[in-house]
Amino acid sequence: MHQIKEFENKKVLVLGLAKSGEAAARLLDRLGAIVTVNDGKPFEENPTAQALLEAGIRVICGSHPLELLEEDFALVVKNPGIRYDNPMVAQALQKGIPVWTEVELAYLISEAPIIGITGSNGKTTTTTMIAExxxxxxxxxxxxxxxxxPASSVAQEATANDVLVMELSSFQLMGIEAFRPHIAVITNLMPTHIDYHGSFEEYVAAKWRIQEQMTADDFVVLNMNQEIASSLAKQTKAQVIPISTQExxxxxxxxxxxLYFKGEQIMAATDIGVPGSHNxxxxxxxxxxxxLMGIDNQAIKEALSAFGGVKHRLQxxxxxxxxxxxxxxKSTNILATQxxxxxxxxxKVILIAGGLDRGNEFDELVPDLVGLKHMVILGESAPRVKRxxxxxxxxxxxxxxxxxxTRKAYQVATAGDIILLSPANASWDMYANFEVRGDSFLATVEELKGKK
Structure with a gap:
């Protein structure tokens, strides 16, 4: 890693722990900063804070005291999930203190070039595909x-011979300044996280920050199936590499x-190891x-043919x-299920759908449901999904x-059928998150196999 000196003897506040906060605190401590960690979880229930204290890092837990900002902090590094209207964040910005996310730290120390992937849908699958x-x-x-x-943890171990393949959320991208990937990918842009960003325009602006520091030596991959991509393509210094399933x-x-690249045939779409137009x-x-990275066609075809998907994403x-x-x-909205x-x-499809919606009807899903063999419907949105x-x-x-x-779907299935859990809804009416919901499906499939 680059042994940068800019944080030596500078006071830095790390706001919020979890994996990224711990990684940022440890890195800043290694770089000679005077680190204070502030987390809302009480110290006695906070093993991460306890471990940081043992490592000699100052921790303040259980609340977020605004008077803490009276100290002379040169920087705040916040957890991406903490909103900008949070009193601590808002007051730091009012005082002129820069507020970053830890991906900015990762960039500053990374010896390895960065490929950054963002977007509304498909970014985890695309990130994993690229890595493979x-x-x-x-x-x-x-x-x-x-x-x-955490990027700031992985970047410490990377050398100039490595490549960092980095999935980036809009929350993370709002906290960057110098961050510059060599290649940026925006899979697509859909209205999501509006409660955090306030509007679709602000959400797009956050995503578009990925290319803010890029130059003509860099590349941005844009999905030209979307009209918005054409206007964005005119607003970057980077070389635009378009992708399209339509032309x-x-x-x-x-x-x-x-599938082609600049007129050169690479492989058949049917050879991709996971189904779906989004894939x-x-x-x-x-x-x-x-x-762009110089990989030969045979390696591309072999890896994409063998690709088995990402857990909970059409797995x-x-x-x-x-x-x-x-x-x-992971299909928590209508578009993803479509x-x-x-x-x-x-x-041949028996679709399991339903969960926690946003009060919407499912009329736009109707054309995609026509011809299904059967549906199994659950959750708070069941009355609207049934309609x-x-x-x-x-x-x-x-x-x-x-x-x-899952059991009821299997009861109506015959050989050749597909049982697809793709809820088109969030999970929170029954489950802590979509991972827990998906794990229940996987466990039930294993249970059914055991009975046979």
Missing amino acids: VLNQGQQSVKLCGNIGF AVDGAYLADGQ VENALATIAVAK HAGQLEGVTFYNDS KALSGFDNS AAEQAGVPYTEAQDVADA
């Missing part, structure tokens, strides 16, 4: 960022069932990055007596929870 393709091409890859490995572009595209877009973004969950199970618990269904023959099923003419069963739904 680069690995197949004999590149030394280190995954980090929003995918679960031939001067980048990566789909034509006659084949064709993810694969095109991956191909664009791989070609292949095995077969039982000819019935195939897919865990797409894309999941696009990869299958509806007549959509009835409009689509799909028979349905009601279930108490995901485990019950």
Whole structure:
């Protein structure tokens, strides 16, 4: 890592712990900063804070005292999930103290070039795809960022011979200044996290910060299936590499069932290891990055053909007596479920859907439901999902929870069918998060296999 000197003997406040806060605190301490950690969780219930204190780092737990900002802090590094209207953050900004997220620290110390991936849907799958393709091409890859490995921790171990493949959320990107990836990917932009950002325009602006410091020596991969990408393409100094499933572009595209890069055929779309039109877009973004990184076509094809998906994101969950199970618990909105269904023959699909919605109807999902073999419906949104099923003419069963739904789906399935958990809803009516919901599905599939 680069042994930068700018934090030596500077007071830095790390606001909020979790993995990224701990990583930032330890890195800043290593760089010679005078670190204070402030976390809302009481000290006696906070093993991370206890470990940091043992390491000689000052910790203040249980509340966020505004008087703390009377100290002469040169910088605040905040947890990405803490909003900018949080009193501590707002007052720090009012005092003119820079407020970063830890990905900025990762950039400042990283010897390795960075490939940054952001977007509304598909960023984790695309990040993982890119890492696997680069690995197949004999590149030394280190995954980090929003995918679960703090960037500021991973960057400490990276050398100039590595590549940091970094998933980035809009929350993280709001806290950067000098951050500059060599390649940036924006998978797509949909109205999401509006409660945090205030408007779709502000959300897009946060995502677009990924390219703010890029130059003509860098590359930004944009999904030209979206109109917004055309206007963004005119607003960057980086070289734009377009991707499209709708037309031939001067980048990566789909034509006659084949994936191309700048006119060169790479592989058939049907050879991608995971189904769905969204995964064709993810694969095109991956191909664009791989070609920019000098990976040969055979390595790209081998890695994408072997790609088994990411847990809870259209994850292949095995077969039982000819019935195939897919865990797409991450589909927490209508668009994600539409894309999941696009990869299958509806007549063979038994769809498990429902959960916590935002009070919306599911009319726009109806065309995608037409022709489904069956639906199993659950959760708070069940009455509205049932109306959509009835409009689509799909028979349905009601279930108490995901485990019950999985068993009921298997009861109506025959060899050749697909049981797809793709809820089109959030999980919080029954589960702590979509991972817990997906794990319940996976556990029930294993239970059914055990009985056979």
